[in-house]
Amino acid sequence: MTELRVGAHESIAGGVSNAVDDLLEDGGNCGQIFTHSPQVWNHGEIDDEEVERFRKSSDENDVGPWVIHSSYLVNLCTPKDDLRRKSIESMQKEVDAADRLGVPYVNVHLGAHTGAGVEGGLDNAASALEELDVPNGVTVLVESDAGSGTKLGGEFEHLAGVLDRCDLDLDVCLDTAHAFAAGYDLSTAEGVEETVAELDDVVGLEHLKYVHLNDSKHACGTHKDEHAHIGEGLIGEEGMRAFLNHEDLRCVPLALETPTENGKSFAWNIQRVKELRD
Structure with a gap:
């Protein structure tokens, strides 16, 4: 039987290696981190000792694959030169950090085209990504979006459009x-x-390397993103059980970004995933 790889987005407060400890405590074996506060451009520095502790602890405990989530400020689709430049610089720091940490994936939202149009926004995103010098062993993952406003990624065609370009x-x-908020109904097996x-x-499912596994507080097609x-x-x-047991998805690692409320933490949600997986 395929081993379930499931974890959560863990904090790096006090040092990036603490994310490994927290993940293990939550019962996970793969996960996601920020490398810095996602609301600012300043990346700071991860010292060599922390890098070594993170890598060693991950290896010794068979934790992985990890994924780094890029800053919320990054907007690859933007027509604005200054924001585009900052976004590219930020992404370069993320892929370099991933290389140091031994993390195979950096996850990014496409962002909003803010008037450039869908095709223009996809052109902007693809050309921005092409400016990156991505180290061997690191892959950029383009994330699906709820699709509110002019944000791209709500349609699978947007993801394919960037990959093709x-x-x-x-x-x-x-x-x-x-995906559910964008209009893809995941609430039934059908x-x-x-x-x-x-x-x-x-x-192409061969391009699906990670899943953010979250339930939704809002209805299908509302474009409202609240987990x-x-x-x-x-x-x-029903939908979560069907998703977790779909034969084509069983090998894809899962990172939860579920809320911490009503007395339920990441640990509760990870255990719930394990119960729903046959």
Whole structure:
């Protein structure tokens, strides 16, 4: 049976190696981190000792693959030169940090085209990504989006559009709450089957390297991005069970970005995933 790789987005407060300890305490074996505060451009520095502790602890405890989530400020689709430059510089620091930490993936939202149009925004994103010098062993993952306003990534065609346009080898990360909010109904077994088939047809499942597993507090197609506990949102238990047991998804690692509320933590949600997985 395929081993379940599931974890959560862990804090690096006090040092990046603490994320490994927290993940193990939560019962996870893979996960996601920020390398710095996602609300600022300043990346700071990760010292060599912390890098070594992170790598050693991950290896010794068979934790991985990790994924780094880029800054929320990054906007690859933007037509604004200054924001584009800052976004590229930030992403370069992320892929370099991933190389140092032995993390194989850096996850990024495409961002908003803010008037450039869908095609223009996808052109901007692809050309921005092509300016990166991505180290060997690191892959940039383009994340699906809830698709509010002019944000791109809400349609699988947007993800495919960037992969097709870009000379860089890119893959994708599917966020279940985002996809649901964008209009892909994951609340039933039939809906999961149809969504996975569409993702395979439009993007190719060979490009799906990570999943952000989140339930949704808002209905399908609302474009509202707010995460719920696994099985307790509008995707619900049936949808989550179908997703977790889909034969084409069983090898894809899962990182939870579920809330900490109502007395339920990452540990509760990770355990819930394990219960729903046959």
